[in-house]
Amino acid sequence: MVTRSNNGDKLEAECKFGLLKYFGYAFKFPDTRVLRINKQIKEEKIGHEIHQVWAGQMPSDFYAVKYGIPYLLECKSVQINIFSFTNFKEHQLISLKNHKEAGGKSVIIIQFRLDTIETFVLDIDDYLNFVKIMIRKSFTLEFCQENFKRLGREQVIINDKKVWILSLSDI
DSSP states (O other): OBOTTHHHHHHHHHHHHHHHHHTSEEEETTTEEEEEETTEEEEEEOTHHHHHHHTTOOSOSEEEEETTEEEEEEEEEESSSEEEGGGSOHHHHHHHHHHHHTTOEEEEEEEEESSSEEEEEEEHHHHHHHHHHOSSSEEEHHHHHHHSEEEOEEEEEETTEEEEEEOOTTO
16 A cells, blocks of 8 residues: 555655755656756746646656656655555556656665665566566565665755655666
């Protein structure tokens, strides 16, 4: 079960600020553009402009560019030690796959918010390959620990406030 309320928002905030630090530019679908200007973080609402472009179905959570390579990132957060494949909508997986086939990078970030927070990243092709061979229709936390790259978290100060961000330096 993906919780869209607080936990999904927390993961997206960690990802957004991690993208700013390690990528320099990130775009949040559907209604916030995040820019880095002179090392200052600025959020800018652009609302209906994006809804018109994407017609209601967002391709992923974030679009980012690093060294000229475009990335699509989809973030999922769960509060149990099992990540069900049903947490993805079909159009999200199609968007990630199409983006990769067009030459971009498409990654999935899965975060388990239990007593401790553990975050993992994997490429869309790796995810789809695991889905094909798995007997169960889910990943356990233990499976993710054994098979996926773990992302660290770090605390930084943004606008005089301590916030957690994901360490996205080598995705």
